[in-house]
Amino acid sequence: MDHSVLYKVKGGLIVSCQALEHEPLHSSYIMGRMAYAAKLGGAVGIRANTVEDIREIKKTVDLPIIGIIKQQYGDCNVYITPTIKEVDALVECGVDIIAIDATKRERPDGKTLDESFKEIREKYPDQLFMADCSTYEEGIHAAEIGFDLIGTTMHGYTDYTQGATLPNFDLIGSLVRDCGKPVIAEGGIWCPEDLRKAIDTGALTAVVGTAITRPMDITKRYVEALQ
Numbered sequence: 001m002d003h004s005v006l007y008k009v010k011g012g013l014i015v016s017c018q019a020l021e022h023e024p025l026h027s028s029y030i031m032g033r034m035a036y037a038a039k040l041g042g043a044v045g046i047r048a049n050t051v052e053d054i055r056e057i058k059k060t061v062d063l064p065i066i067g068i069i070k071q072q073y074g075d076c077n078v079y080i081t082p083t084i085k086e087v088d089a090l091v092e093c094g095v096d097i098i099a100i101d102a103t104k105r106e107r108p109d110g111k112t113l114d115e116s117f118k119e120i121r122e123k124y125p126d127q128l129f130m131a132d133c134s135t136y137e138e139g140i141h142a143a144e145i146g147f148d149l150i151g152t153t154m155h156g157y158t159d160y161t162q163g164a165t166l167p168n169f170d171l172i173g174s175l176v177r178d179c180g181k182p183v184i185a186e187g188g189i190w191c192p193e194d195l196r197k198a199i200d201t202g203a204l205t206a207v208v209g210t211a212i213t214r215p216m217d218i219t220k221r222y223v224e225a226l227q
């Protein structure tokens with residue numbers, strides 16, 4: 001397993017460049033330009049969704065990539081790289097880290113997280129995997145079952161964490177203290193001070209998405225200040 005990527009992202013900013021079908025910037029070309037801008041701005045890594053976007057980003061950006069595939073299966077709540085099928089596609093495309101929903105919620109293929117991840121790890125022993133968790137317990141469990149990196153991505157987005165204030169520095173700090181794996185702070189980092197604090201709290205690195213790459217949400221935030 002190649003851990004050198006962890007040194008490359010340590011203490012730096014990873015920019016998430018994602019736009020789903022319903023979002024105004026939905027386009028692999030635009031995500032490629034977003035990632036290029038992030039690189040020029042000093043980002044140390046990119047988080048991206050879909051093989052198409054990742055291929056486009058790789059044309060101009062040589063930074064480490066956290067790859068995901070957001071795939072909705074029926075009304076299942078687990079949508080970030082939810083089955084081995086999405087993992088297969090990301091491995092084939094080639095990304096440094098693959099992030100997977102590691103919440104305790106029911107998965108679309110009927111497998112538990114433990115069953116699903118066991119199969120994935122056996123098939124890809126040398127791939128780095130990040131656990132997208134929503135609670136402390138999920139983070140500890142993901143570390144125990146062999147995820148390489150623990151992320152706070154889903155905090156605030158499961159029905160049992162909804163309404164949480166983001167970013168949750170207590171959660172980041174307690175995972176850093178207890179999980180025994182590098183922690184990636186992700187979710188709701190809105191300003192440079194939050195980012196600084198996430199790293200000071202002990203996170204290996206932090207992912208910022210919306211505050212950098214979703215202009216509609218950034219605009220809304222400014223407009224709200226006028227109301």
Ligand SMILES: CC(=O)N[C@H](C=O)[C@@H](O)[C@H](O)[C@H](O)COP(=O)(O)O
Pocket residue numbers: 016018068153154157186187188189207208209210211
């Ligand atoms: C919950 C979920 O689906 N999060 C997604 C995970 O990839 C993305 O939509 C977020 O933009 C990303 O996690 C970064 O977070 P923020 O945009 O808050 O900086």
